[in-house]
Amino acid sequence: MNNSILWSSSTSAFGSARRRVPGISWALAALVVSFSLPCAFGRTTEAARSSGWVVIGVEEYRALHAKAFPSEREPELAPPVEATMTRVDYDLWINGDLATGQATLTIDVLKEGWVRVPVPAGLLVREARLDGKLVSLFAGGSAGKGAGQLSALLSHTGRSTLLLKIALPVLASTGQESVTLPSTPSGVTRATVELPRQDVDIRLNGGLLLDTSETGAVSMWTAYAQGTEPLTFLWKRKTEDHRYTQGLRMKGGLTELVGLGEDATSVTAEVSVEVMQGAAREVKLQLPDTVTVNQVSGAMVADWESKAGELRVTFLEPVEGSASFVLTGEARSPRDGEIGIPLLRVLDAEKETGGVAIEVLGAGEIKEIQKQGLENADATDLGEMVANRQSPSLAAFRFRAGEAKARRALSVNIARYTPQAVLMANVEEARYDVLLTSEGKMLVEARYAVRNNQRNFLKVTLPQGATLWSALLAGTPVRPGQAPDGSLLLPLEKARSGEDAPAFAVDVVYFSRGAAWNDKGQVKMALPALDLPISRTGLRVYHPPLFRLTAEPGTFRPETYAEPESPGLTAENEFETGVYGIGSGGRIGPSTAATDAPGAAAPPAALPGSVATLLESGRKVATIDTKQALVDEYRTKASGSKVSGILPIRVSFPEFGPTIYLVSELTSENQSPTAELSYQREKKGGAR
Numbered sequence: 001m002n003n004s005i006l007w008s009s010s011t012s013a014f015g016s017a018r019r020r021v022p023g024i025s026w027a028l029a030a031l032v033v034s035f036s037l038p039c040a041f042g043r044t045t046e047a048a049r050s051s052g053w054v055v056i057g058v059e060e061y062r063a064l065h066a067k068a069f070p071s072e073r074e075p076e077l078a079p080p081v082e083a084t085m086t087r088v089d090y091d092l093w094i095n096g097d098l099a100t101g102q103a104t105l106t107i108d109v110l111k112e113g114w115v116r117v118p119v120p121a122g123l124l125v126r127e128a129r130l131d132g133k134l135v136s137l138f139a140g141g142s143a144g145k146g147a148g149q150l151s152a153l154l155s156h157t158g159r160s161t162l163l164l165k166i167a168l169p170v171l172a173s174t175g176q177e178s179v180t181l182p183s184t185p186s187g188v189t190r191a192t193v194e195l196p197r198q199d200v201d202i203r204l205n206g207g208l209l210l211d212t213s214e215t216g217a218v219s220m221w222t223a224y225a226q227g228t229e230p231l232t233f234l235w236k237r238k239t240e241d242h243r244y245t246q247g248l249r250m251k252g253g254l255t256e257l258v259g260l261g262e263d264a265t266s267v268t269a270e271v272s273v274e275v276m277q278g279a280a281r282e283v284k285l286q287l288p289d290t291v292t293v294n295q296v297s298g299a300m301v302a303d304w305e306s307k308a309g310e311l312r313v314t315f316l317e318p319v320e321g322s323a324s325f326v327l328t329g330e331a332r333s334p335r336d337g338e339i340g341i342p343l344l345r346v347l348d349a350e351k352e353t354g355g356v357a358i359e360v361l362g363a364g365e366i367k368e369i370q371k372q373g374l375e376n377a378d379a380t381d382l383g384e385m386v387a388n389r390q391s392p393s394l395a396a397f398r399f400r401a402g403e404a405k406a407r408r409a410l411s412v413n414i415a416r417y418t419p420q421a422v423l424m425a426n427v428e429e430a431r432y433d434v435l436l437t438s439e440g441k442m443l444v445e446a447r448y449a450v451r452n453n454q455r456n457f458l459k460v461t462l463p464q465g466a467t468l469w470s471a472l473l474a475g476t477p478v479r480p481g482q483a484p485d486g487s488l489l490l491p492l493e494k495a496r497s498g499e500d501a502p503a504f505a506v507d508v509v510y511f512s513r514g515a516a517w518n519d520k521g522q523v524k525m526a527l528p529a530l531d532l533p534i535s536r537t538g539l540r541v542y543h544p545p546l547f548r549l550t551a552e553p554g555t556f557r558p559e560t561y562a563e564p565e566s567p568g569l570t571a572e573n574e575f576e577t578g579v580y581g582i583g584s585g586g587r588i589g590p591s592t593a594a595t596d597a598p599g600a601a602a603p604p605a606a607l608p609g610s611v612a613t614l615l616e617s618g619r620k621v622a623t624i625d626t627k628q629a630l631v632d633e634y635r636t637k638a639s640g641s642k643v644s645g646i647l648p649i650r651v652s653f654p655e656f657g658p659t660i661y662l663v664s665e666l667t668s669e670n671q672s673p674t675a676e677l678s679y680q681r682e683k684k685g686g687a688r
Helices: 011-020 026-041 058-068 567-577 592-596 610-615 624-640
Strands: 004-008 053-057 083-095 098-109 115-118 124-130 138-140 149-154 158-169 171-173 176-181 188-195 200-205 207-215 218-225 231-237 249-260 265-277 280-286 291-297 301-307 310-319 322-331 337-340 351-360 364-372 374-377 394-399 409-416 425-436 441-452 457-461 467-473 488-491 504-513 520-526 534-542 547-551 580-582 588-590 659-667 674-681
Touching: 053 058, 083 115, 083 176, 098 115, 124 149, 158 176, 176 188, 188 231, 200 207, 200 218, 218 231, 265 280, 265 310, 280 322, 291 301, 291 310, 310 322, 351 364, 351 374, 351 409, 364 394, 425 567, 441 567, 467 488, 488 504, 504 567, 534 674, 547 659
Parallel strands: 083 188, 249 351, 425 534
Antiparallel strands: 004 053, 083 098, 098 158, 115 149, 124 158, 138 149, 171 176, 176 231, 188 218, 200 231, 207 218, 249 265, 265 322, 280 310, 291 322, 301 310, 337 409, 351 394, 364 409, 374 394, 425 441, 441 504, 457 488, 467 504, 520 674, 534 659, 547 674, 580 588
């Protein structure tokens, strides 16, 4: 019975159904009769006195009921808001401590009947007109939100314009005046403010200043803002900036890189200026006639022009502090022989710092250099642009301190070769002396016989955790540089080209720590990695006498000890142990053993410099004149320049304990050779 409805099959039931459902349509009644008639005629007289029923589904009943009694139309929804403020336009005139003018409110009414529209809070309204007719404003709102706020009543839908004559106070503080327009629920807010004054600086909070103009003695500003935030105009009298009226005084910095190619010469320069007085609207550079500028780029560069041997670079705005830019170009120069290097100059600079670097592109080298107003410098002293160059032939110079207008000139002699005949650089032989201790400490003296034609530096990567003690170039202590990856950069001597370039020695002494030794175990020694290939390597290991060492199969193999074969390492050994040595107390003088030995060779020629007076043949004590010469030389050097940082020193390698000698061949560049050794404590102490 829940999902069906029973209908009577008799006439009385039909009438009863009509009474139960008042207003049922005749179509529904006919349907009921069609269901009841077969039951009425198929029964006897006593069936006529009984009632009958017809069952239909609930959904069918609802459909029939909907046709019999159609539902009324649903009422339309009310608008979400009664009225909206579409736009607000302000036109104000500043007069002393008061800003007067008018505010035009564009209002769209959406609801039928009377609608209350609030006026922006904070406005002092003198008069209100709605579509040109005077209207009255009232203070609406209950005691709480909106209490006391002026409102206008609108009675018809559509767009209306409410014109308000208003006044606003002008606030003054610390030499600055301001006027603030209140926030409104409008989507667009425009404000025009006129001030009967000129030479003022305007600033805006809460909006965008679209236009400023000065006509006669009136300054006018136009701004747009979002109505949800207050709009504030702030102005003050312009202060005279004397920087623009003062004479320009500035310092210039110029780092130039010249690439001498076989077909063309490239010129790249980094220029910086530092303004000390006034403001620089442009910078002028002096260009040699052979230089053509292709591009000038920089954050402050607006435009540039190259004309009549002068480059004029204009800035976006006058520079009061510092600015920099980069220029690139090319120059005409011969392929080889005597080449004059084009030097740029910063004009109108009181002081000019920086330098110039020259690199030979292709198969060639710099044979001779003639310079004026320049000093030799390290490539790392001229900044990243020069330090990052990997050219095998690079010469760097810095500007000599002095007047910015001092004459500078630079010329080089370039020799070109066929690529097959050029030997760039090579390590002919490498020798390592290693002193091991049972505490895991390791002192290593590495000696390399280098043949070099064009390389400026030898890059040495020490094992991880190693500490450099000293570095020598051809027997002279040097202070190495440092690459960006932490490797050492040792300066190299440049020899003549070809395979007959003489070999010279590069020595490095470093210290490292490892794990302490047990009675038995293995030790792995990682040696420095060079950026040059090594032809052959010799490794001599000094170890504690209480242990026995055995070489494991690998890169190195044990052999009988042999002296170095390279002339560079042989000459170094002769200098250290031959005629000249280091005496007691660090005194340099003739070796007693060498001079007293029968048949000893005569000492070599005197070394250059004032120290040569101490190394004269057959003399061991300096005269008074010699001592005075040394004192004078020391005073001259001490007063003329100072050396910063740690001075380079020379460390002597101690030879102690039994040894084992290993050799290896053909070590590729940037590869760290490794030797593996097994150690075992001897049952009885003592050397083997």
